Amino acid sequence: MGLNQGRILPDSRWRIPGRGRPRGRAHGQEPGSEPAVFPSFQACPVAVDETETGFAAGLGVPPAGRSLAGDDSFAIDSLWVSAERFITLFHAENRAGPPDRRLRHVRREIETTGTYRHTPDELTFGARVAWRNSSRCIGRLYWQSLRVRDRREVTAAPDIAAESIEHLREATNGGRIRPVITVFAPDTPDRPGPRILNSQLARYAGYQTADGAVIGDPANADVTRLARYLGWPGGQPAGRFDILPLLVQEAGAPLTLHELPADAVLEVIIRHPEFGWFADLGLRWYSVPVISDMYLDVGGVCYPAAPFNGWYMCTEIGSRDLGDTGRYDQLPVIARHMGLSTASDRNLWKDKAMTELNLAVLHSFSTAGVTISDHHTESVRFLQHMEREERQGRACPADWTWIVPPAASSATPVFHRTYQDFDKAPNFYRHPAPAMVKSPWLPRW
Ligand code: ARG
Secondary structure (H helix, E strand, O other): OOOEOOOOOHHHHOOOOOOOOOOOOOOOEOOOOOEOOOOOOOOOOOOOOOOOOOOOOOOOOOOOOOOOOOOHHHHHHHHHHHHHHHHHHHHHHOOOOOOHHHHHHHHHHHHHHOOOOOOHHHHHHHHHHHHHOOOOOOOHHHHHHOEEEEOOOOOOHHHHHHHHHHHHHHHHHHHOOOOEEEEOOOOEOOEOOOEEOOOEOOOEOEEEOOOOOEEEOHHHHHHHHHHHHOOOOOOOOOOOOOEOOEEEEOOOOOOEEEOOOHHHOOEEEOOOOOOHHHHHHOOEEEOOOEEOOEEEEEOOEEEOOOOEEOOEEHHHHHHHHOOOOOOOOOHHHHHHHOOOOOOOHHHOHHHHHHHHHHHHHHHHHHHHOOOEEOHHHHHHHHHHHHHHHHHOOOOOOOOHHHHOOOOOHHHOHHHHOOOOOOOOOOEEEEOOOOHHHHOOOOOOO
């Protein structure tokens, strides 16, 4: 899936000064917790001073008095340029006839309201093409099959949570994973859209202990601290695989926590087809990676909350999530159980342990009836996708460093060639991490 980290298109930064996004005014209080003073924020990135400190920094809260995108006419022009390109693309690829009428309508709408509304067909097409343009995603062959849940009317935090839960169920589909995106309200000149602070809808907590160690997933230590600060009790006792609550920011309202019901997240116990001891490692993973910290940019309109998913490729979980030293770091314990010495690198204990871990992930998902692919199959599919795109006369952007799998790299065909990488709209972009997630002021535990 698309992971164009941190790139900001000028087109996606439009804002009409004077029409006023809410500025850092909400003061949140969760039941049973300390009063939290977290400003609301404008969801899509705007120019934020790197040197600023405190909770407002990185939230995209425009400091009072700062003009962000120049004058109205610049913002409108830049939105119009993106809109025109997108609407023209939509009409060309969908054989929808000349775009002129629709363009005139959009132009007028932008001039009078400062934004425009996509038709349901445009939204669906925009979300699919955003996937197609995601240069870091190896799984793009099926871009046209993306199911688009149009939830643009949804802005309230409890409804965002409920729809996210529904997304998980629909995407999980009893194990036959379906690629799905749920598109919540866009940013508009008078109101920013909502935002989900978790990086994925289902994530495991990472509890930082006094000695600096982490119980659970270190990748989520910051968001875990924030959730705890807002009153989330965490696992009792803290476990390695506790599903985090959703952290939802609604415009002009306090940040709120929403527990996911246990039956919304299908998890797979990791076992090995031959090594009986493997199950005793107590490893598991959730079935569906639903990316929730990226915004969708379609024709200059920014949808700050648009969680989307595909299905897993085994190396994402085996090589990276469970294997990385900065994550669950399971290679040493697996190697020891395999009877391998970890004293030196030269016996390739890491390579052997990683292969068995990837095999265990594949085996466990398949046995549980949950869709998962392997890096060999997915590599072949990706090259098929590239060929198809070329036949359609489209250049397919790809980032070698993300496309090439982290295991058996040179044994996959995607390794042995180069790609052109470039930014193509529509697309997904990662939100900068909100400063309150990173804040050093939050207590550790
Ligand atoms: N690599 C991420 C993870 O391990 C998931 C990214 C999206 N992956 C996907 N197959 N759609 O959780």
